[in-house]
Amino acid sequence: MEEREALRRCRAGDRDAFAHLVRRHQASVLALCYRMTGSREDAADAAQQAFLQAYRRLETYDPAQPFRSWLMKIAANESIALMRRRGRLKEIADDEALNRAAASGPDAHSLVELAEDREAVRRAVAALAPRYRTVILQYYFEGLSYQEIAERSGLSVGTVSTHLFRAKQQLRRLLSEGEVTAHHAP
Amino acid sequence: MHPEKERLHLYLSGALGPIDHRRVEAHVNDCAECASVLTEMRAEDAALADALKLDAAERRWLDSLDLVAPVMAQIPAAPPTTPLLVLVVVLLSLAGYAGGSLWSTVTGLLPDPGVGSAVSLIRTAGPALLRLLLWLGRGGLLPVIWPVLVIGAGLGAWRAFFTKEARGHA
Numbered sequence: 001m002e003e004r005e006a007l008r009r010c011r012a013g014d015r016d017a018f019a020h021l022v023r024r025h026q027a028s029v030l031a032l033c034y035r036m037t038g039s040r041e042d043a044a045d046a047a048q049q050a051f052l053q054a055y056r057r058l059e060t061y062d063p064a065q066p067f068r069s070w071l072m073k074i075a076a077n078e079s080i081a082l083m084r085r086r087g088r089l090k091e092i093a094d095d096e097a098l099n100r101a102a103a104s105g106p107d108a109h110s111l112v113e114l115a116e117d118r119e120a121v122r123r124a125v126a127a128l129a130p131r132y133r134t135v136i137l138q139y140y141f142e143g144l145s146y147q148e149i150a151e152r153s154g155l156s157v158g159t160v161s162t163h164l165f166r167a168k169q170q171l172r173r174l175l176s177e178g179e180v181t182a183h184h185a186p
Numbered sequence: 187m188h189p190e191k192e193r194l195h196l197y198l199s200g201a202l203g204p205i206d207h208r209r210v211e212a213h214v215n216d217c218a219e220c221a222s223v224l225t226e227m228r229a230e231d232a233a234l235a236d237a238l239k240l241d242a243a244e245r246r247w248l249d250s251l252d253l254v255a256p257v258m259a260q261i262p263a264a265p266p267t268t269p270l271l272v273l274v275v276v277l278l279s280l281a282g283y284a285g286g287s288l289w290s291t292v293t294g295l296l297p298d299p300g301v302g303s304a305v306s307l308i309r310t311a312g313p314a315l316l317r318l319l320l321w322l323g324r325g326g327l328l329p330v331i332w333p334v335l336v337i338g339a340g341l342g343a344w345r346a347f348f349t350k351e352a353r354g355h356a
Contacts, residue, residue: 015261019254026253031240034248044251051257110226115233122238140235146199161201165192168230 003067010058022051025068029075035137036079037088038126046082050075072142073152080130089130109176111168117175124174132167139164188220189213198227275334282338289343 001009001020009017029050034043053074054061061070083089115121125136138144138152146164150157189197189210196202197210214220240248 111230112233115237118237141238158201161199165195
């Protein structure tokens, strides 16, 4: 079944058509939720919630936009909401002074070297402030362009770029200071 | 003077305006230090993308999960089609009418013979209506049920009162 046809049927109340959409997108949604939450259990719950939200809000979906993009945005939001509900959202302080210093001074550690510990990177990403976590995953995990991220989030390309830069600074700080431990990870 | 790293990042991402972009580009072309920073930024991008890729174990876990059943279990059944909805509204109205008549009779608004017929109707249709209500509740139609019942009951009470008045005048 074509996605457009499935969406049309869903809007007409066809549950089977929505099941088809869940089957088609579940891997992408789950993967994003997993990277967002850092936990398999939370990811499965967040992904379910994302699909339910999508079903409830189907009337607000603009068919001119890609369904996947709309769904992934819901998945990211549901992941953050779930972690907040479960008290697992440990937001790292977005220190403006540190950001400014990082923007001008030399980096003590190379992110290329720090990223060799893949597990630490994933834990660190899952500990970033929500807006930074989202933009990092949209860019590096989903492979979206700045323009696509801007369209999805309703931000300007410049703001997306700034968020990404600061997200990397925060990530560098977390990784180099060893702030991300098993306890810190969600 | 070297541009700040954030500015270089904006340059790399194409987020600078055309004039600023040309300015930074001109600087980077003549500055080995800034060119090196840009190279490092590109390498960071590649390293982060690689670190966040799903590995084989994660892929296996993802492939083993099926969200269709748990998601669909939480989605209510499709609401009834129009003819069925009409039937439901009629039945609910009748139930409300019978309830309203009974209430009017019991509270003395209307003497017999209304009691027998109203009780009989409720006794006959009651269980079926209860099951219908539960089914509709699962289908998300709960907000429809109560107004229909209340309107039916109001009509029943009004009819009973009107009948009594008519008899009084006669």
